[in-house]
Amino acid sequence: MSASGIGAGFDPALIKGSDNFLQREFPMSAKNYQAISAKVYETSGIVLSETKQEMVYSRLARRIRALGMVNFNDYLSHVEQNINDECTSFLNSLTTNLTSFFREKHHFEYLQNTVIPALKAQHRIDKKIRVWCAAASTGEEPYSLAMVFQEAFPTVAKWDIKILASDIDSNVLQTANAGIYDHSSIEELSAERQRKWFRRIGDDKVEIHPGLKQLLTFRQLNLLDEWPMKNKFDVVFCRNVIIYFDKQTQKKLFSNIYQQMMAGSHLFIGHSESLHKVCDQFKGLGGTIYKHL
Ligand SMILES: C[S@@+](CC[C@H](N)C(=O)[O-])C[C@H]1O[C@@H](n2cnc3c(N)ncnc32)[C@H](O)[C@@H]1O
Structure with a gap:
């Protein structure tokens, strides 16, 4: 209109x-x-x-x-x-910004048990790994990704791992950047993760470990726009956002995302989302995980 x-x-x-x-x-x-x-x-x-x-x-x-x-x-x-x-x-x-740490935890397990070992086995000379969290909301999702990568690469400094965390909403990105959450939001995490990656501040708040922030870059980015990124990604999380889009927008978006990904890389979408009749360039692996062919 x-x-x-x-x-x-x-x-x-x-x-x-x-x-x-x-x-x-x-x-x-x-x-x-x-x-x-x-x-x-x-x-x-x-x-x-x-x-x-x-x-x-x-x-x-x-x-x-x-x-x-x-x-x-x-x-x-x-x-x-x-x-x-x-x-x-x-x-x-x-915008609707509902999110949580390790939401849909099977995605993080797949990343840890399958995707990361495969990336390690490639023995890339440049040691570069690029991850895009394309609807990052208040940051729980990209910080969960950062935890998985930090845990899988204890000598993370020897690798060149970067996670781009983007969202259209500038307010949620401010919250993400601050990295301060209610203690109740991490209660489902293992005691080890809570201890390792969060510092308690006050009675009911926790702050993200600065080591996780090192991997992350927060950017305001509209999925509908042309994107400035030059790198292609090894892992893309684009979860629980296409439910708000119509088929036409979804088709255009995944055709663009496909161009932005490395051959053999992995795409994760939300539990109620699907690429059926949207994009046939990815192979479905089950559990709303897709592989770039
Ligand atoms: C429900 S949250 C999902 C957060 C997270 N991905 C998850 O699954 O927990 C949806 C997010 O998509 C963002 N969003 C909506 N339209 C967008 C667009 N056109 N470009 C980028 N982000 C968008 C919203 O601002 C919101 O933070």
Whole structure:
């Protein structure tokens, strides 16, 4: 949708569950919602279905309130003109960032037991290993990758291992970069990992070991854009993000990811995601793990 949808008039008749909506602090018309969905799709590839209206309302209402505005029309004009980089805050408000350390732990086990031994067996002269965590969110996933690599390569300094951790959302990257988490987020990790990779700060917070940070580079990067990376990757984690994209966006994305990977390298996607009818250039290995052919 073009900008013409943004700033359109409030039409209560078009609002779903209008009784509830009309009592809300800021009226959100169907046209407003369509304009929001169109803007999110155009800038991030995220598809917002009709069922997401409540979530969208509550996330953006917070932003509208913070800006001292009084309605969605004014706010959407503000986003469209990208005043004070508002388009970034708009997107940051609407991304879903759920993640955890060693989420879908079979992927990390496969990495440790199969992928890393195979990489070691290649005896690369340059000792270079490149990993991309393409929807890194608040950092739990790339730090889990860093733990696995550090544990597998105790003499990590002799290797040239780098993990690129990227996300479209600038707020989550700040959290990732800070590397400070609630203690409760590491309770499922082994006592050894907790001791080795985290330092307790205060009663309920932990800080990531600086040794893990050494492997990581955090970058804001939109999966829809052209990417600046020159290197090809040995491992790509692109998990739990394509569920928000339509097939067309998924096809384009995996065709680009394929170009960005080494022959024989490995791709990991989320448990509810699939490359079926999206990209046939990878061989499925089961458990949403794929090999670049
Ligand atoms: C549900 S989280 C998944 C986090 C992690 N990969 C995991 O599986 O635990 C999805 C992440 O994808 C990011 N994202 C959404 N659209 C994106 C895009 N177009 N480019 C880059 N990241 C995007 C969101 O900001 C969010 O942090």
